[in-house]
Amino acid sequence: MPSAFKKALDSGKFIVTCEAAPGKGTNLENMKHHIELLKDKVDAMNVTDHQSSVMRFPSLGGAILVKEMGGEPILQMTCRDRNRMALQADLLFASSRGVNNVLCLTGDSVMLGDHKEAKPVFDLDSSQLVAAVRTMEKGKDMAGNELDGGVRFCAGAIVTPEANPIEPQLIKFEKKLEAGSEFIQTQAVYDMDNFKTFMEYARQFPVKILAGIILLTSAPMARFMNKNVAGVTVPHGLIDEMASAPKGGALKKGIEIAGRMVRQIKEENICDGVHIMAIGKEEKVVDIMEAAGLL
Amino acid sequence: MIRSITQLKPAEEIERLLDGMGRVFIIGCGTCVTLTQTGGMPEVEAMKNELSEKGKVVTGTTVVPVACDNLTIDILNDIQSPVKQADALLIMTCAYGVQTIGHQINKTVIPALNTLFIGKESGAGQFNEVCKQCGTCVIGETGGICPVTACHKGLVNGPCGGTNNGKCEIDANKDCAWTSIYNRLSELGRLDSMRTYQKPRNHLGEPSPGKFEIPME
Ligand code: SF4
Ligand code: SF4
Numbered sequence: 032m033p034s035a036f037k038k039a040l041d042s043g044k045f046i047v048t049c050e051a052a053p054g055k056g057t058n059l060e061n062m063k064h065h066i067e068l069l070k071d072k073v074d075a076m077n078v079t080d081h082q083s084s085v086m087r088f089p090s091l092g093g094a095i096l097v098k099e100m101g102g103e104p105i106l107q108m109t110c111r112d113r114n115r116m117a118l119q120a121d122l123l124f125a126s127s128r129g130v131n132n133v134l135c136l137t138g139d140s141v142m143l144g145d146h147k148e149a150k151p152v153f154d155l156d157s158s159q160l161v162a163a164v165r166t167m168e169k170g171k172d173m174a175g176n177e178l179d180g181g182v183r184f185c186a187g188a189i190v191t192p193e194a195n196p197i198e199p200q201l202i203k204f205e206k207k208l209e210a211g212s213e214f215i216q217t218q219a220v221y222d223m224d225n226f227k228t229f230m231e232y233a234r235q236f237p238v239k240i241l242a243g244i245i246l247l248t249s250a251p252m253a254r255f256m257n258k259n260v261a262g263v264t265v266p267h268g269l270i271d272e273m274a275s276a277p278k279g280g281a282l283k284k285g286i287e288i289a290g291r292m293v294r295q296i297k298e299e300n301i302c303d304g305v306h307i308m309a310i311g312k313e314e315k316v317v318d319i320m321e322a323a324g325l326l
Numbered sequence: 327m328i329r330s331i332t333q334l335k336p337a338e339e340i341e342r343l344l345d346g347m348g349r350v351f352i353i354g355c356g357t358c359v360t361l362t363q364t365g366g367m368p369e370v371e372a373m374k375n376e377l378s379e380k381g382k383v384v385t386g387t388t389v390v391p392v393a394c395d396n397l398t399i400d401i402l403n404d405i406q407s408p409v410k411q412a413d414a415l416l417i418m419t420c421a422y423g424v425q426t427i428g429h430q431i432n433k434t435v436i437p438a439l440n441t442l443f444i445g446k447e448s449g450a451g452q453f454n455e456v457c458k459q460c461g462t463c464v465i466g467e468t469g470g471i472c473p474v475t476a477c478h479k480g481l482v483n484g485p486c487g488g489t490n491n492g493k494c495e496i497d498a499n500k501d502c503a504w505t506s507i508y509n510r511l512s513e514l515g516r517l518d519s520m521r522t523y524q525k526p527r528n529h530l531g532e533p534s535p536g537k538f539e540i541p542m543e
């Protein structure tokens with residue numbers, strides 16, 4: 032049976048997803064609060080997998096929690112910490128617990144996180160993980176052995192539309208599609224004209240594209256992203272707009288900008304939906320959706 | 327030529343490894359570590375002075391021509407008493423040299439260096455890792471550039487999301503392997519091979535520890 036998220040994707044409606052980020056430790060109150068607040072407003076919630084290579088409560092545990100609370104989880108899975116055996120085992124576990132959406136990622140370098148001396152795995156890459164999901168759906172594991180009880184996932188991956196140079200990125204993107212990605216979440220996009228150019232290219236493929244929206248919280252934060260986050264470019268105009276906010280009003284401005292972008296994407300039918308990342312301020316997703324006229 | 331690339335261990339680690347061993351014989355090597363200035367004549371001399379200052383008795387030093395050669399043991403046997411008197415041999419060679427010596431002489435061997443990688447001298451004083459000896463070489467499809475080594479994550483299907491202006495997410499001074507491979511293949515008119523999906527890598531090239539014997543009739 033297709034997952035609720037898959038049905039939403041296929042329905043042609045404008046999709047909204049967000050994130051639930053597990054914390055470090057067993058105190059799940061904050062995540063539960065965000066799930067409670069957002070589960071009925073969005074089509075699905077991504078649960079991040081040791082985001083930025085910082086060890087936390089596992090994405091699979093978080094995805095099960097979303098499910099138990101009545102939400103629709105998208106399990107983020109990186110190839111950083113598990114080899115193909117562990118990844119397949121976790122897919123079996125996820126499936127057995129009704130977690131039926133997976134976002135396949137390569138994962139950040141271990142060196143960028145908080146356990147720098149840990150052994151990086153990267154046995155598979157993101158496109159190979161998507162292919163592994165499709166193999167398992169056919170009732171076999173990656174070594175060709177029969178599975179006793181199968182899996183069914185809606186599988187997706189990511190793309191960075193503003194990567195420089197763009198050509199190698201697009202080759203990888205097409206491989207992710209060939210491997211069987213049904214949806215693609217993009218890295219944060221801010222320049223709608225650039226994004227439209229990407230979409231003109233991407234429209235030739237039968238895949239649902241969700242534009243990544245990262246909430247700007249201040250002008251320095253936007254400058255920081257330009258400097259430090261690969262493939263993210265906040266145009267000067269937006270930075271100036273953030274800087275023009277009255278004292279204490281930067282977050283409100285950021286919500287307004289994010290809401291405006293979401294509204295534009297929907298009204299101009301630029302892509303199939305949005306993936307809103309409010310990094311640490313998940314409750315603001317509601318405000319962004321309101322600003323976009325979605326609630 | 328390929329070289330074993332090494333780096334001096336932190337002084338505290340060497341001190342800890344030599345704890346309780348008052349008499350030390352120091353061995354350097356005239357090949358790779360001389361080139362990388364980590365275990366040649368000057369470095370052995372400096373180590374001798376440092377250990378003496380710390381109260382160790384340095385019973386002697388030598389810089390053998392090629393520490394990983396099995397003949398090294400003959401040189402050490404010729405030296406006789408300074409080696410015999412020592413509680414430990416502090417070896418300023420790569421781990422191949424340390425193990426060659428350790429396997430043939432009944433003495434505690436202590437490495438003074440960390441062996442980082444097998445590298446290629448790419449310019450004066452510059453050494454780069456270009457092959458990890460993975461056992462299942464894939465560079466026939468990547469324009470001769472090794473993604474297993476040159477890509478920080480060893481990815482074989484193209485770049486990760488961290489690639490930035492042609493550089494790697496871990497270091498703005500390191501080229502992103504997949505930008506290099508893309509450029510090379512595009513020059514060669516072979517981008518089709520980058521577009522071909524690569525299956526998960528075979529990590530069973532040669533199970534560790536690798537072993538090879540020339541087949542005898
Ligand atoms: S793929 Fe790379 S690491 Fe493996 S043998 Fe070839 S060059 Fe060496
Ligand atoms: S940035 Fe390039 S070289 Fe670095 S890990 Fe990613 S793909 Fe590999």
